[in-house]
Amino acid sequence: MESQPHNRDISGNTALDEAQRVKRFEERIQAGERIEPKDWMPDVYRRQLTRMISQHAHSEVVGMYPEGNWITRAPTLRRKLGLLAKVQDECGHGLYLYCAAETLGVDRSDLTDELLSGKAKYASIFNYPTLSWADIGVIGWLVDGAAIINQTPLAKCSYGPYARAMVHICKEESFHLKQGYEIVTKLAQGNSAQKEMVQESVNRWWWPVLMMFGPSDSDSSNSEDLMRWKVKLFSNDSLRQRFVNGSVAQAKAVKLTLPDPDLRFNEESGNWDYGTINWDEFWQVVKGHGPCNRERMRMSRKKHNDGRWVREAARAYSARHRKNENEDGKKYYSRKRRKNAALGSFFTGKIRKAAHSRGQPTRT
Numbered sequence: 340m341e342s343q344p345h346n347r348d349i350s351g352n353t354a355l356d357e358a359q360r361v362k363r364f365e366e367r368i369q370a371g372e373r374i375e376p377k378d379w380m381p382d383v384y385r386r387q388l389t390r391m392i393s394q395h396a397h398s399e400v401v402g403m404y405p406e407g408n409w410i411t412r413a414p415t416l417r418r419k420l421g422l423l424a425k426v427q428d429e430c431g432h433g434l435y436l437y438c439a440a441e442t443l444g445v446d447r448s449d450l451t452d453e454l455l456s457g458k459a460k461y462a463s464i465f466n467y468p469t470l471s472w473a474d475i476g477v478i479g480w481l482v483d484g485a486a487i488i489n490q491t492p493l494a495k496c497s498y499g500p501y502a503r504a505m506v507h508i509c510k511e512e513s514f515h516l517k518q519g520y521e522i523v524t525k526l527a528q529g530n531s532a533q534k535e536m537v538q539e540s541v542n543r544w545w546w547p548v549l550m551m552f553g554p555s556d557s558d559s560s561n562s563e564d565l566m567r568w569k570v571k572l573f574s575n576d577s578l579r580q581r582f583v584n585g586s587v588a589q590a591k592a593v594k595l596t597l598p599d600p601d602l603r604f605n606e607e608s609g610n611w612d613y614g615t616i617n618w619d620e621f622w623q624v625v626k627g628h629g630p631c632n633r634e635r636m637r638m639s640r641k642k643h644n645d646g647r648w649v650r651e652a653a654r655a656y657s658a659r660h661r662k663n664e665n666e667d668g669k670k671y672y673s674r675k676r677r678k679n680a681a682l683g684s685f686f687t688g689k690i691r692k693a694a695h696s697r698g699q700p701t702r703t
């Protein structure tokens with residue numbers, strides 16, 4: 340992935356040396372200004388953003404598989420529609436994020452190659468299986484809940500295209516959280532088998548969800564850069580703590596327990612203290628040895644191959660479209676196309692007139 344040279348500062352001045360440019364860039368960040376794609380930025384900022392946004396995009400796309408499994412098995416039509424919409428949303432989030440990454444001068448097909456070759460990471464949480472219907476509720480409640488805590492601050496991050504994508508994404512994530520918590524509430528108020536199913540699901544997902552926030556601050560190699568440049572506004576541990584604090588009350592409200600014997604309210608800090616996270620498990624999953632890593636990669640490759648014809652058709656369409664443009668970029672229509680278009684509007688006009696004379700409503 341080659342970063343493109345952007346040698347000018349925002350006033351078009353090329354005479355500034357590297358140190359002056361960095362100083363100017365950092366002043367803009369400190370002043371709360373947004374960095375836009377054509378602005379000068381340090382290579383490390385560009386690389387870090389490309390890494391983070393593309394991993395985020397991959398996570399949204401791979402995140403469709405565990406839930407997609409349940410679309411055909413949703414218990415009612417309403418649940419099926421909700422889940423279908425949610426999975427489609429995740430796909431859309433992936434697309435926004437790939438577009439945001441492309442503004443940094445990378446090609447989406449290169450990013451996809453990195454995912455498919457196993458070089459690029461995606462969120463650890465999506466390497467766990469969905470074993471029961473309750474998992475769909477718990478993912479919505481806890482996984483999307485964690486995503487909201489982690490991603491809402493990103494809507495205020497320093498890079499314009501990423502921040503703007505996050506505004507839309509977080510709104511949809513709020514709907515995901517609500518549909519998940521509603522499923523959990525119904526099951527928690529259901530018969531004993533349903534209560535048992537949802538509690539068992541919470542027990543399996545709780546710890547992997549805490550791992551979603553990334554390694555503890557002392558092991559977070561990228562945080563220093565990202566926080567200095569206001570891409571990340573809060574550290575991994577502080578967001579994790581915020582999530583734990585909120586989840587305790589939500590679990591209590593539906594009479595579920597969180598599987599952590601060390602969970603205690605700390606009067607002094609005002610936080611809920613929690614037990615030790617199994618970081619060995621986290622790194623194993625990140626390195627590709629989680630319960631479903633292989634299955635997720637197999638599926639990603641299959642989907643990529645199955646979609647080849649769509650990419651080819653899109654490329655052919657785009658080439659044809661370009662052929663129909665004049666040198667100045669204006670659309671050029673062949674004589675045959677102009678004639679068809681004229682005939683089309685002639686007939687549409689006739690049909691409208693006939694409908695109008697019959698007193699039928701016509702579309703405008």
Ligand code: 3HC
Binds near residue numbers: 464552553559575
């Ligand atoms: N899963 C997989 N890898 C992870 C990880 C996780 N949960 N957390 C950290 N890592 C990786 C990092 O990518 C990094 O590896 P790299 O340097 O080789 O790229 C390494 O572990 C060290 O972690 P750092 O803390 O230094 O990494 P970051 O500073 O980038 O912080 C992050 C990690 C908190 C995930 C941050 O990148 C972030 O906030 N990203 C944006 C949000 C995101 O990607 N979320 C993924 C979930 S998407 C989702 O939830 C979809 C929703 O619909 C449910």
